[in-house]
Amino acid sequence: MDKKKLMIVDGNSILNRAFYGIQFLSNSEGLYTNAIYGFLNILFKYMEEEKPDYICVAFDMKAPTFRHKEYEQYKAHRKKMPDELAVQLPIMKQILAAMNITVIEKEGYEADDIIGTVSHRCEENDIQCIIVTGDRDSLQLASCTTRIKLTTTSKGVTKTEDYDEAEVFKKYGVTPRQFIDVKGLMGDPSDNIPGVPGIGEKTAFSLIQQYKSIENIYENIEELNGRKKQALVENREIAFLSKKLATIDRDVPIDIRFEDCRIKDYNREELLSIFRKLEFNSFIKKLGLEEVKNITGTAEEEHQHITSMEMLKKVVETVIHKKELTYLLYTQNMQADYPVIAISIALGPSQAAYIDFNSDLKPDEAMAVLKPIFEDENIRKIGHNIKDDIVLLNQHGIKLKGIFFDTMIASYIMNPSRSSYAIDQVLREWVGENIPSMEDILGKGRNRISLYEIDKETAVHMGCRQVLALPKVFNAIDAKLEEYGQKKLYYEVELPLVEVLADMQIIGFKVDREKLRQFSLMLDERINEVTGKIYALAGEEFNINSTKQLGVILFDKLGLPVVKKTKTGYSTDVEVLEKLKGKHEIISLLIEYRQLVKLKSTYADGLLNVINPQTGKIHSSFNQTVTVTGRISSTEPNLQNIPIKLELGREIRKMFIASSDEYVLLDADYSQIELRVLAHISDDPNMIEAFNKNEDIHKRTASQVFGVPIEEVTPAMRGRAKAVNFGIVYGIGDFSLAQDLGITRKEAKQYIDNYFSKYSKVHQYMTDIVELGKKQGYVTTLLNRRRYIPELQAKSFVTRSFGERIAMNTPIQGTAADIIKIAMVNVYRELKRRNLKSRLILQVHDELIVETHKSELEEVKEIVRKQMEQAMQLKVPLVVDLNTGDSWYDAK
Incomplete structure (x- = not known):
């Protein structure tokens, strides 16, 4: 029968090494988590590898130990534990408690002594002991039944060396117990163990390999000579003191009951609560703490699968009666540029409907029935990512009105640092609902399927459960908005902005396709011309885009000074080229070449590929939940990134034009x-x-x-x-x-x-x-x-x-971002209120572009200047510069 196995973890050592070995990591509230994260990774790794029957963790205590009493200077120079690590220690202990893992501490003793004592008791009870530590001192404990897993963590990667008695001797030429004598001679600066002055690591190992112990060295001291002998003679007391300080106490008065250390089930609820706070989603998933509830939901919930016009009309009647439409839209592959194929609607606290367009319902007829409730301003709308909903519904001829709450935007206001505000994550964070994500159901990558392909029952229950959770999110976040004093920011700025950005996306920005194509061809010619000059100066043809080949040309052939090297060879990045300016004429050509290639691939050709063939416009997607500063961003394409420092970059703005001769572009830019x-x-x-x-x-x-x-x-x-x-x-x-x-x-x-x-x-x-x-x-x-x-x-x-x-x-x-958002909302509303033909089409940094009907130009100028300059009352005036032109370039 196999021996029972106990694993004991050196808590302070592993936590400390994880802290220094893993780069900065924290939750959204700024609580440091890197040490805890690293500790748990190591713990789970070794639990899986070793599969112990028993487990415990030893920690130091703040009180002085017997070693401090023996030697006042013991660990005297040790720096105080960093605050960033100190805050993680009690949380780590809470986690261990929730995992039902025994923690052992004893005043007057270090974790090493507890580990030594536990390993000794294991030997007495014929139990195999595994010690997980980052401290080499523990090698003295290795034996035929005790194995040391010596752990190091660097840049998030954990490495392990396993030592039993034989491995220690094989690597160091001494037995584990002789390790103590080695340390007694050489000392340990990290613990402030003095050792014998002048005896280093090499000499210490050599002496112990020869004489086996410090005691035996002194019994045979006359065999030695020179400085070595003198140092030992003069520091006899220090040598024995150092050995004593280095010796792990294996008989600490602690009551160890192996049954208390047996692996037990976790307190799942408590552990889930802590991991949620720390935002350890990977561990939640790894341990299955949020086991996905039955997709069908609770017995109290009623999920209706709407497949006929008669059923749909009853849903509409319920919404009209409630005066509230809490809904979610679904498209094929969940892409915003696909038509709607399903809609889930909450009909009550536990009743929801899934309107399935992949049924007997005809989409156009169904949308015609739904149109009145979506367009009724008196029916308040609660949704998630409503900006995309407006764009989607517009494709069906529906103008969404009565926006009341967007859970995605609200979640962003609460914490703008998240990388994603997907609905499943928002539901999990705010109301603890663990409903499968679209990725869970549809898959990802090549294996991803569309909503048309998934099981009907799964789709119905998923849609209904998600939409039933939205009002709970609204209640939770609305209370926080009140607590944080953010209601004005949300309800008067961010929420109204949703409609503005959707409208800008729908309208789009006209592009002169032919002019852009000619510009791309011109860039091709310039690239070829510059390439020829580079080849001539290099004396050969090579792949300019290859860092390796370019490095050989610049630094080996042309003999330019090496600025920076990477693991794979010479660096030729832009920073390096800038530093080499003036050293050789090829450098300025290389910089120009890269600029031209970037302009052609990203902007000239890139923009040509995203022009809508029906409208002749670019319909960029404007995002509210991407930047941590509150600024708006744009994607597909990013119109805010068009280069303006280069004249050729500015030329690209000439391609952006008014949609017809009746319009002119008005550019309004905040000054400083x-x-x-x-x-x-x-x-x-x-x-x-x-x-x-x-x-x-x-x-x-x-x-x-x-x-x-x-x-x-x-x-x-x-x-x-x-x-x-x-x-x-x-x-x-x-x-x-x-x-x-x-x-x-x-x-x-x-x-x-x-x-x-x-x-x-x-x-x-x-x-x-x-x-x-x-x-x-x-x-x-x-x-x-x-x-x-x-x-x-x-x-x-x-x-x-x-x-x-x-x-x-x-x-x-x-604040600058807030101001321009207020201005956008106010300009948009005023243009609408006056029923003008002019419309806001772009926001870039501190400027707005209004496509202005020529007959309305002076009126629009007045509106824009007033709304932008009065967006927020400051102690200094806000000033706006206005310019007009037929193209974006001319309007600057």
């Missing part, structure tokens, strides 16, 4: 909005005065930073002051400013110091906001938009500095 927000938030009198007097803020800054009269400020000075102004908004340091301006760090530091001496309130704001962020874990915009910044608690200086820059910038950039 982030600096104006900074003036307001910091309450800096100098900055406020400059804006209120309508002065050139960059010229004024140059005058103050460089100490010259304003009339003597040169364009170069103004340019540098501008870089400082905008750099300050993003928390720039002297290193980055020096790089941006091509000056020394000393000069850059002087610029920043001069700036803060003149704008002292700005400096005070930067200091205060960082401290506030550290204290509460987040910072807010003027409208209470939150951004959690766990980076502020990071142990890494680089990460912490990044967090400080986020704290400084978020209230500024986020």
